[in-house]
Amino acid sequence: MVKERSGADDPARTLELLWREPDRGGPRRGPKQGLTVDAVVRAAVELADSGGLDALTMRGVAQRLGVTPMTLYTYVPGKAELLALMLDAAYWRMPRTDHTAAPWRTRVAAVAHENRDLYRRHPWVATLPTARPPLGPGLMTKYEHELAAFDGLGLDDVERDAALTFLLGFVQSVARADLDTQAAVRDSALSDAQWWAAHAPLLAKVFDPARFPLAARVGSAAGEAHQGMHDPEHAFAFGLERVLDGLAQLVASRAR
Amino acid sequence: MVKERSGADDPARTLELLWREPDRGGPRRGPKQGLTVDAVVRAAVELADSGGLDALTMRGVAQRLGVTPMTLYTYVPGKAELLALMLDAAYWRMPRTDHTAAPWRTRVAAVAHENRDLYRRHPWVATLPTARPPLGPGLMTKYEHELAAFDGLGLDDVERDAALTFLLGFVQSVARADLDTQAAVRDSALSDAQWWAAHAPLLAKVFDPARFPLAARVGSAAGEAHQGMHDPEHAFAFGLERVLDGLAQLVASRAR
DNA sequence: ACGTACTCTATACAACGTACAGAGTGGAAG
DNA sequence: CTTCCACTCTGTACGTTGTATAGAGTACGT
Numbered sequence: 001m002v003k004e005r006s007g008a009d010d011p012a013r014t015l016e017l018l019w020r021e022p023d024r025g026g027p028r029r030g031p032k033q034g035l036t037v038d039a040v041v042r043a044a045v046e047l048a049d050s051g052g053l054d055a056l057t058m059r060g061v062a063q064r065l066g067v068t069p070m071t072l073y074t075y076v077p078g079k080a081e082l083l084a085l086m087l088d089a090a091y092w093r094m095p096r097t098d099h100t101a102a103p104w105r106t107r108v109a110a111v112a113h114e115n116r117d118l119y120r121r122h123p124w125v126a127t128l129p130t131a132r133p134p135l136g137p138g139l140m141t142k143y144e145h146e147l148a149a150f151d152g153l154g155l156d157d158v159e160r161d162a163a164l165t166f167l168l169g170f171v172q173s174v175a176r177a178d179l180d181t182q183a184a185v186r187d188s189a190l191s192d193a194q195w196w197a198a199h200a201p202l203l204a205k206v207f208d209p210a211r212f213p214l215a216a217r218v219g220s221a222a223g224e225a226h227q228g229m230h231d232p233e234h235a236f237a238f239g240l241e242r243v244l245d246g247l248a249q250l251v252a253s254r255a256r
Numbered sequence: 257m258v259k260e261r262s263g264a265d266d267p268a269r270t271l272e273l274l275w276r277e278p279d280r281g282g283p284r285r286g287p288k289q290g291l292t293v294d295a296v297v298r299a300a301v302e303l304a305d306s307g308g309l310d311a312l313t314m315r316g317v318a319q320r321l322g323v324t325p326m327t328l329y330t331y332v333p334g335k336a337e338l339l340a341l342m343l344d345a346a347y348w349r350m351p352r353t354d355h356t357a358a359p360w361r362t363r364v365a366a367v368a369h370e371n372r373d374l375y376r377r378h379p380w381v382a383t384l385p386t387a388r389p390p391l392g393p394g395l396m397t398k399y400e401h402e403l404a405a406f407d408g409l410g411l412d413d414v415e416r417d418a419a420l421t422f423l424l425g426f427v428q429s430v431a432r433a434d435l436d437t438q439a440a441v442r443d444s445a446l447s448d449a450q451w452w453a454a455h456a457p458l459l460a461k462v463f464d465p466a467r468f469p470l471a472a473r474v475g476s477a478a479g480e481a482h483q484g485m486h487d488p489e490h491a492f493a494f495g496l497e498r499v500l501d502g503l504a505q506l507v508a509s510r511a512r
Numbered sequence: 513a514c515g516t517a518c519t520c521t522a523t524a525c526a527a528c529g530t531a532c533a534g535a536g537t538g539g540a541a542g
Numbered sequence: 543c544t545t546c547c548a549c550t551c552t553g554t555a556c557g558t559t560g561t562a563t564a565g566a567g568t569a570c571g572t
Contacts, residue, residue, distance in 0.1 A: 011455050019462040030518030031568045058560065070561080071520050079560065131436040131486060132444070132451060135459055144471040157477035162494045165486075169433065169495070173425040180387040188388070195388060199267050203391055206275040215400040221413035230387060230421075238418045239425070242502030249501035286549030287537045314529065326530080327551050335529065 014081050018088055018136030033074065035065060040075045041085045048086065048124040052183070056124070084134035090122045092138030096145045104251070105244055107149040111164075112171050112240055119175035123182075126175035154254035163247055170243050171236075178232035192228030270337050274344055274392030289330065291321060296331045297341045304342065304380040308439070312380070340390035346378045348394030352401045360507070361500055363405040367420075368427050368496055375431035379438075382431035410510035419503055426499050427492075434488035448484030 015021075017037060043064045048056040058079060062069040076082045094114055099107045119126045133139050146168075150160045185191055190198065209216040226234055271277075273293060299320045304312040314335060318325040332338045350370055355363045375382045389395050402424075406416045441447055446454065465472040482490055 012458050015455070015458050015462060021462065028518070029516070029568090029570050031520080033519070057558085059558090068521055070522085073561075074519060129436040129440065130433060131440040135455060135463075140463065140468050140471055143475070144468045147470040147474050157474045158481040161474050161478035162490065163498075165491060166495045166498055169429040169491075170426065173429040177386060177425065180385040183385065184387040199271070199391060202268050202271050206271060206277065207391075207396065212396045212400045214403040215396055218403050218413045218417050219399065222417035225414040234418065235421060235425075239422045242419075242422055242499065242506065244502075245505035246498030246500075246502030249505075250498065284549070285537090285539055285547070287551080289550070313527085315527090324552055326553085329530075330550060 009077060009081060013077060014084060015135060017076070017081065017085060018134055035067070035071075035075060037075050037085070039065065040072060040082070041089055044082055045086050045089065045122070049122055053124045053127055083128065084136070087125060087128060088134040088136035088138035090118065090125055090138070091134075091142045092136075094118055094138075094142060096141075099149070100151075104150070104153055105248070108167065108244060108247065109240065111146050111149045112167060112243075115168060115171040116175065116236065119171070119178075123175070123179050126172055126179055130172075153251045155251070159250070159254075163250070167243060167247075170239055174232055174236045174239060177230055177235065181228070181230050181232070192230075196223070196229070265333060265337060269333060270340060271391060273332070273337065273341060274390055291323070291327075291331060293331050293341070295321065296328060296338070297345055300338055301342050301345065301378070305378055309380045309383055339384065340392070343381060343384060344390040344392035344394035346374065346381055346394070347390075347398045348392075350374050350394075350398060352397075355405070356407075360406070360409055361504070364423065364500060364503065365496065367402050367405045368423060368499075371424060371427040372431065372492065375427070375434075379431070379435055382428055382435055386428075409507045411507070415506070415510070419506070423499060423503075426495055430488055430492045430495060433486060433491065437484070437486050437488070448486075452479070452485070 020037075040061065044056060044061045047060050047064060051060075058072055059069045061082075062072055065072075072082075076085070095117075096114065097110065099110050102110075146164055147160060150163055153160075155163060181192070184195075188195060207216075223229055225231075276293075296317065300312060300317045303316050303320060307316075314328055315325045317338075318328055321328075328338075332341070351373075352370065353366065355366050358366075402420055403416060406419055409416075411419060437448070440451075444451060463472075479485055481487075
């Protein structure tokens with residue numbers, strides 16, 4: 001699985017990079033640097049956008065910048081920190097429309113859609129570990145903005161954080177499922193329909209519908225409704241309604 | 257990211273393995289096999305249980321069985337298929353208590369808890385891609401059982417599948433967040449509290465609370481309430497209530 | 513002019529999954 | 543019984559990853 005974002009970091013250095021602290025100390029000796037941290041991050045994001053996290057290798061980023069792999073380590077302590085910078089940059093660039101006047105359901109739904117768009121633009125973001133987030137300006141701005149969507153609902157601070165975490169977890173969950181499907185299609189070179197066509201006749205030999213009546217009926221009904229086994233559009237729309245209804249119940253109980 | 261479960265499979269062979277089809281064809285030439293597929297799967301599961309998917313290497317499984325790595329390929333076409341077998345075996349072994357008589361909320365909550373227990377017993381299961389699931393007896397039994405929890409609610413087949421997917425997505429989401437946290441603690445050798453203690457004073461230099469008032473207030477409130485940044489127990493309890501309330505709304509609208 | 517802090521490069525290592533080639537084994541065919 | 547060859551198991555090897563380490567070249571402060 002994903003063993004990214006480890007590495008022996010120096011927290012101070014990482015935070016300086018995240019907040020783009022001006023270079024500490026005076027003028028630098030030796031040759032000028034030919035690149036910038038931002039250029040490295042940009043190249044890395046482009047690479048990950050087009051080929052997923054698998055394509056994001058230090059060698060790949062270096063090649064895209066016309067340098068040797070080890071050169072990157074002059075700009076960034078390691079891959080883990082590069083990922084933190086990429087993630088915070090992606091957060092930073094998210095469009096944040098102001099819905100202050102709108103009803104809360106609209107505001108919260110907007111947050112869900114903003115995150116869905118983030119995952120559409122940068123699919124690799126959905127696969128990154130969320131514990132120990134990059135403590136940069138991007139994350140902070142995002143958090144501030146999204147918490148505001150829950151204004152005036154009578155939730156206390158802990159509930160507000162839990163509600164947001166719940167909402168974001170849902171969106172990420174759908175995004176990951178979607179990604180899994182695309183990845184499966186890509187590296188099996190088989191669409192869901194083709195994959196199923198290859199397996200169905202073989203499965204028929206060992207699968208006894210009488211033993212799994214519900215599974216047989218519901219499974220084929222769901223498979224026909226959306227085509228392919230998973231319809232991320234439907235899963236998102238269906239789930240978001242449930243999430244909002246669930247939160248509505250909490251809001252109602254707090255307003256009482 | 258996770259590039260497991262790919263590999264150039266022969267679907268027929270994989271299905272035969274999953275359903276434990278008796279060896280095709282007549283008696284075999286050459287030396288008897290010293291192991292069984294089940295033994296290989298068992299060893300692999302033990303390894304993954306104790307050390308996570310990172311520890312699950314063909315070399316590791318082989319060593320645990322006292323053979324050389326390449327020997328495994330006599331039993332299993334590759335790592336992808338081994339993972340499919342492991343996953344189906346884990347599904348197969350899940351305890352499935354019968355709650356036919358209970359009210360639907362209890363039944364659905366039981367499904368959530370069963371899955372949470374699965375992820376507790378086999379954390380690696382939470383990190384596996386879910387598209388293209390192993391079409392074995394374990395998955396089928398699990399699906400049949402879990403669909404039954406939604407009996408008598410007036411949902412059509414497509415809604416029933418969507419509701420289950422939504423529920424399972426939620427449980428997996430919490431399990432993954434939990435795993436991320438444990439992994440971060442393990443390979444940074446820092447508890448959440450220690451990690452925060454290392455970052456807080458440095459962050460204070462660049463983070464302006466006036467610029468992020470909500471984030472500062474809610475973040476610290478949430479951090480204090482649970483200790484550490486993420487309390488999986490609380491996230492599960494809180495989220496499950498919302499999920500059930502959200503589904504209740506759907507059920508109510510269908511019953512009308 | 514010189515030393516040294518710095519940038520960039522080349523090489524190397526351990527781990528992974530598994531392709532490939534070979535050695536040994538024992539049931540089926542004569 | 544002998545012969546054959548399908549089969550099991552092994553040893554070696556390759557390409558890929560992140561990055562440690564050592565060295566070559568550069569240009570600022572003295």
